[in-house]
Amino acid sequence: MKVKALNGQQAAVEALRQIDPEVIPAYPITPTTGIPEGYSKLISENKVSGTLINVESEHSALSACVGASSTGVRTATATASQGLMYMSEVIPVVSGLRLPILMYVGNRAISAPINIHCDHSDSMSVRDQGWIQIYCEKAQEVYDLSFIGLKLAEQVKLPVMICMDGFITTHTLEPVKIESDVKIEKFVGEFRPKNTLIDFKKPKVFGTFTMPDEYIDYKENEEIAMKNALQLYDNINMQYNRLFDNKFYPKVSHYKTRYADYVIVAMSSVCGLIKDVVDELRGEGFKAGLLKVRLYRPFPYKDVEDALKNAKGVVVLDRSASFGSKPPLFSDVKNCFIGSIQSYVFGLGGRDITKEDIKEVFKKMERKDYDHTVRYIR
Numbered sequence: 001m002k003v004k005a006l007n008g009q010q011a012a013v014e015a016l017r018q019i020d021p022e023v024i025p026a027y028p029i030t031p032t033t034g035i036p037e038g039y040s041k042l043i044s045e046n047k048v049s050g051t052l053i054n055v056e057s058e059h060s061a062l063s064a065c066v067g068a069s070s071t072g073v074r075t076a077t078a079t080a081s082q083g084l085m086y087m088s089e090v091i092p093v094v095s096g097l098r099l100p101i102l103m104y105v106g107n108r109a110i111s112a113p114i115n116i117h118c119d120h121s122d123s124m125s126v127r128d129q130g131w132i133q134i135y136c137e138k139a140q141e142v143y144d145l146s147f148i149g150l151k152l153a154e155q156v157k158l159p160v161m162i163c164m165d166g167f168i169t170t171h172t173l174e175p176v177k178i179e180s181d182v183k184i185e186k187f188v189g190e191f192r193p194k195n196t197l198i199d200f201k202k203p204k205v206f207g208t209f210t211m212p213d214e215y216i217d218y219k220e221n222e223e224i225a226m227k228n229a230l231q232l233y234d235n236i237n238m239q240y241n242r243l244f245d246n247k248f249y250p251k252v253s254h255y256k257t258r259y260a261d262y263v264i265v266a267m268s269s270v271c272g273l274i275k276d277v278v279d280e281l282r283g284e285g286f287k288a289g290l291l292k293v294r295l296y297r298p299f300p301y302k303d304v305e306d307a308l309k310n311a312k313g314v315v316v317l318d319r320s321a322s323f324g325s326k327p328p329l330f331s332d333v334k335n336c337f338i339g340s341i342q343s344y345v346f347g348l349g350g351r352d353i354t355k356e357d358i359k360e361v362f363k364k365m366e367r368k369d370y371d372h373t374v375r376y377i378r
Contacts, residue, residue, distance in 0.1 A: 001244075006176040008169040011139040012078070012104050012162070013038030014176070015146035017048055018184040021102070022073035025053040025064035027083065030116050031166040032106035035078035058083035062090040062103075069099040070206075072196030074150075076101065080166060081108035084122045095130025095222060097197060097206075100153035100160070102146070103131075107268070107319075108166040109349045117350025118166040120268070120320040124328045130222045132160040132229055133297040135267040136169060140176050141294075144240070144247055147188055151236050154191060156229045158222070165269040165319075167350065179244055187243055226298040233295055251300040253292040256282060257307055260289030262365040265304070265333050266317040267293050270346070270353060274317075277358040288362050293329065305336040313365035314341045317377075321345050326374060340370045346377040353377055 006014065012035050016024070026036035042048045055061045061077050069075040079087060084105060094101055105123050109115040123133060134149050136142045142164050153160040164170055197206065210218070233251060241248040255275050257263055264274055271292045281288040291307050293300070308314055314337050318327030326334070330343040344361060346353045357377050364370075 001180065002178050003175050004178055005173045006139050006143075007171050007173050008136070008139045008142045008164040009034035009106070009171070010038060011143040011176050012146065013042070014178055015143050016076060017042050018181055019074065019076070019102075019146065019150060019188055020048045021050050021076045023051050023053065023065070023068035023075045024077060025055050025061045025068065025075075026077050027055050027058045027061045027079070029058065029080050029083040031108060031170040032078040032080045032104060034170070035104055058086040059090060062087040062094065065101050066090065066094060066097065066099060067198075069094075069101050070097065070197040072191075072193045074102075074191045075099075076103065078104040078106070080106040081110050081116075081122045084126065085110055088126060091126050091131065092129045094159045096218060098157040098222075098225070100150070100157055102150050102153065103159065103161050104142075105161050105163045106166040106170045107163055115349040116166070118168055118319070119348045119350065120163075120318070121348070123161060123163050124320040127297055127328060130158060130226070131297065132158055132226075133163060133295075134160065135163045135294060135296055137269055137271050137292065138169060139172070139174050141249065142169065143176055143178070144244075145249060147184060148233075148236055148240055148249060151188060152229055152233055154193075155232055155236070156225045158225050158229060163268070168269040183243055187240060230298040230300065249294060250303075251293075251295040252303045252307060253294060254307055255290040255292065257289035257291055257311075259287060259310070261287040261312040262315075262362055263289045263291055263308060263311045263313075264315050264317060264358070264361065265291045265293060265308075265329065267296065267329065268319070270317065270319070273353065273355065274358055277355050277362070280355075281359065281362060286362065286366070296329070299332045301332070301336055304333060308333075308337045311337070311339065313339065313368070313370070315361050315365060316341065316343055317361075318343065318345050319347045321348065321374070330374075340365075340368065342370045343374045344377055345374060351378075
């Protein structure tokens with residue numbers, strides 16, 4: 001094992017170097033352009049054997065992924081924001097065809113107005129399209145969860161998004177522990193799909209019309225695959241932990257939630273700030289805690305329910321809105337907790353959230369300041 005100073009994009013490139021997918025179609029977009037750029041550099045240095053396909057758009061990038069993955073080869077790509085929006089026509093095609101494509105998403109606001117900074121509006125807009133979604137707090141998680149996510153995707157035959165906060169996780173340097181190529185190769189293994197969609201010796205037709213009696217069966221099978229992913233995630237995570245000591249990434253992570261009266265539920269990079277606030281409040285005798293959701297789709301309802309069952313109050317922080325309804329993470333967590341719970345939206349378009357903001361959220365829980373509105377932290 002060696003330690004390198006990497007940002008989230010570079011951690012993704014390092015993971016791709018060790019996975020060495022056969023095909024990576026990609027179109028550059030801030031803040032994930034560094035991923036195809038980094039992989040291109042690996043190709044020029046003869047450190048990987050895969051092919052990077054330069055396409056004319058994000059729609060074409062994911063379409064090329066469909067073609068490559070359909071032949072039974074490992075396939076990966078990266079995108080963000082409007083790029084993911086442009087892919088949206090192909091997003092359900094990938095999951096419907098049960099193709100285990102690995103895609104990095106640098107979470108970024110979607111227009112209008114144009115904004116290149118972080119929020120989760122992009123990946124949340126496709127959260128119900130049959131993709132496994134894993135949200136990373138830091139570059140180390142981007143690296144390790146690339147392997148866990150890929151193995152999970154290939155076992156259940158569903159695509160996976162590895163999500164990281166734009167300009168926070170994607171661009172912030174931090175120490176990342178890189179495991180040996182031999183061990184990673186052992187964990188990931190050779191990609192051997194039981195069957196491939198495209199076999200030139202046995203021509204088939206795809207995209208044919210499906211009548212109502214059959215269409216629902218396809219969608220039910222996707223739901224079954226998601227349920228299998230929820231169960232298999234723990235097994236794969238344990239395998240990774242056994243091979244690489246002290247690297248354990250449960251579906252949800254508890255930070256001082258045991259015996260906590262008041263708990264914030266959140267995802268991704270903001271969790272680091274919340275941990276600092278929890279430590280400060282604990283020092284003052286305030287029983288605060290954090291529950292970090294890492295695996296968002298499929299959603300780990302039982303894990304969240306167990307984690308929150310003793311809390312007096314819960315706040316859910318969403319980095320995206322659901323106009324005319326409740327934000328996505330809150331909507332899922334609300335189904336796991338019967339007590340006092342409040343929804344907050346923060347950080348849209350990259351707006352800062354401070355320790356004082358987090359402390360005020362905890363104090364409002366203590367004052368039993370709850371209502372049925374969605375509050376915005378400004």
